[in-house]
Amino acid sequence: MDKILLGLGAVLILEGLVYLLAPHSVEVLLKYLKLLSISDRRKFGALLFVFGFILILIIS
Known part of the structure; x- marks a missing residue:
């Protein structure tokens, strides 16, 4: 649970x-x-999700 809160805090800081x-x-973005x-927004969201998931796996 501590790691989840730490990750959430890092996201909020960024x-x-x-x-x-x-x-x-x-605003431009x-x-x-x-x-x-x-459809393109969903693909973008999926890409970000996969990237974040892989990043978490690498760090853990």
Whole structure:
């Protein structure tokens, strides 16, 4: 459970840094993602999921 909370905290720190340091870039990214089809967004989400899962497996 400690590792899960540590990972969640790390994600929140990184997300917060993005919004703190580059809020305009976040808006641009969201506009770009809005242009993608639902299918492409799902593929992008699946890719991020797999990448994160592999990263966790490597670290563990």
